[in-house]
Amino acid sequence: SSELTQAPAVSVALGQSVTVTCHGDRLRTCFTAWYQQRPGQAPLLVIYAKNIRASGTPDRISASTSGNTASLTITGAQAEDEADYYCSCRDSSGNSWVFGGGTKLTVL
Amino acid sequence: EVRLVESGGGLVRPGGSLRLSCEVSGFTVNSNYITWVRQAPGGGLEWVSVIHSGGATHYAEFVEGRFILTRDDSKNRLFLQMNDLRVDDTGFYHCVRTPGTSLDSWGQGTLVSVS
Secondary structure (H helix, E strand, C coil): CCCECCCCEECCCCCCCCCEEEEEEHHHHHCCCCEEEEECCEEEEEEEECCECCCCCCCCCEEEEEEEEEEEEECCCHHHHHHEEEEEEEEECCCCCEECCEEEECCC | EEEEECCEEECCCCCCCCCEEEEEEEEHHHCCEEEEEEEECCCCEEEEEEECCCCCCCCCCHHHHEEEEEEEEECCEEEEECCCCCHCEEEEEEEEECCCCCCCCCCEEEEEEEC
C-alpha cells in the first residue's frame, strides 16, 4: 500500500471549485509535489515545493499543506482539468520518492 | 527545449532482460538527477530508480539487485538494464528530469510487457 493516501475519484461541476487531498505522515516534513496526467499523456508537474506553481500551471490551481494532509485546489474547474492527479514526496536524503495512488477528477 | 525520449521497451518472457535507453536533449545528463518512474496499465505511478548528478544510484526495493541504472555522459544518455523481469514489472517506464524535490520534465515512456 502507498504511504500517501488519496481518494480514488472526485467530481466537480464545470466552473465550481474542488479540492484533492493527500494524507500521510511523511507530508509533515517533505516538499510535496503534484502531477496531472491526462488520458494517454505523460504526467505533468503542476505544483512543487508544497505550493509553487510550475511553469504553465494556471492560477486557478493552488496547493497547501497542513500537518499530514496536502491539498490541491482548483477554483473554477475547466473541462481541461479533467485528469488524474498524483501527490508525491521525496525523502530527506533525496534517494527515493513516493507517490499517492492518484485521484481521478471528473468535470461534469 | 528540454526533451527526454525513452526507447527499448518490448515483450519479454518472465526471467528475461531488457535494456531501456533515455536520450536527453536541452540539458546535460550529469547536471541533474534523473529518475525512472513506472506505471502499470491502468495503474498509478511508482518510483523505480534515481541517478544523482555525481553518479550515485538508488533503487526501489522491488528492483534492487535486478535493475542497474547507468549513464553515458558523452552521448547524453541513460540506460536502465532490467534483468530477471517479472510479470508485475509490466508497464510504461518514464525517465524524468529531477531538479531538487520535483520531477519536472517527463518522457512519454516506453512500454515493457512481461508475459
